[in-house]
Amino acid sequence: xxxxxxxxxxxxxxxxxxxxxxxxxxxxxxxxxxxxxxxxxxxxxxxxxxxxxxxxxxxxxxxxxxxxxxxxxxxxxxxxxxxxxxxxxxxxxxxxxxxxxxxxxxxxxxxxxxxxxxxxxxxxxxxxxxxxxxxxxxxxxxxxxxxxxxxxxxxxxxxxxxxxxxxxxxxxx
Numbered sequence: 430x431x432x433x434x435x436x437x438x439x440x441x442x443x444x445x446x447x448x449x450x451x452x453x454x455x456x457x458x459x460x461x462x463x464x465x466x467x468x469x470x471x472x473x474x475x476x477x478x479x480x481x482x483x484x485x486x487x488x489x490x491x492x493x494x495x496x497x498x499x500x501x502x503x504x505x506x507x508x509x510x511x512x513x514x515x516x517x518x519x520x521x522x523x524x525x526x527x528x529x530x531x532x533x534x535x536x537x538x539x540x541x542x543x544x545x546x547x548x549x550x551x552x553x554x555x556x557x558x559x560x561x562x563x564x565x566x567x568x569x570x571x572x573x574x575x576x577x578x579x580x581x582x583x584x585x586x587x588x589x590x591x592x593x594x595x596x597x598x599x600x601x602x
Contacts (some may be wrong), residue, residue: 466581467551470589476549476572478598482518484510484571488584489513492574495557497546498564509542511561514570530560541602548577555580 475486500513510523524544532539541560548555552587557577564570578584585591 466583467553468591469582469584470591471586472569473550473588473592474572474590474594476594476596476598478484478547478549478554480520482513482520483594483597484517485569486571486573487569488573490575490578490584492572493576495559495577496564496572497559497561497576498570499561500563504542504554509544509561517570527558532560549594549598550582552595553581554596
């Protein structure tokens with residue numbers, strides 16, 4: 430591995446380590462841990478933390494990665510700035526980019542920034558990787574993929590809205 434490759438690997442490790450410290454060791458941060466699996470339907474309300482923004486989410490076992498509707502997406506060095514859709518508060522958010530992911534579909538191939546988000550789904554508060562893109566043509570602003578569902582969820586596709594966000598931070602603004 431070249432010195433540039435080692436430096437890039439070191440930087441990725443430092444970003445992940447910083448995220449670990451921020452989300453796991455930061456004072457006052459506690460995560461609800463439940464051993465039982467939470468049943469989700471095809472569509473659920475999900476709370477984005479720490480902003481307390483509730484979004485309807487499509488639960489998609491066919492999607493490898495979760496995806497968030499990010500409008501006015503701007504890359505500034507190793508951070509990304511974006512705005513949530515107006516109907517969900519239009520909040521501007523700035524987060525460190527964890528990595529880039531190539532997303533392939535029948536129509537296209539596209540590189541998207543990936544960030545780490547805290548979500549409240551049902552009674553679980555979890556950290557998950559989410560790619561950012563403009564989902565304005567999609568019915569739901571958040572797509573919850575398998576990378577998030579592996580945190581103790583099962584999906585009953587014949588129902589919806591089974592798991593109301595009930596983390597302590599679940600009071601929406």
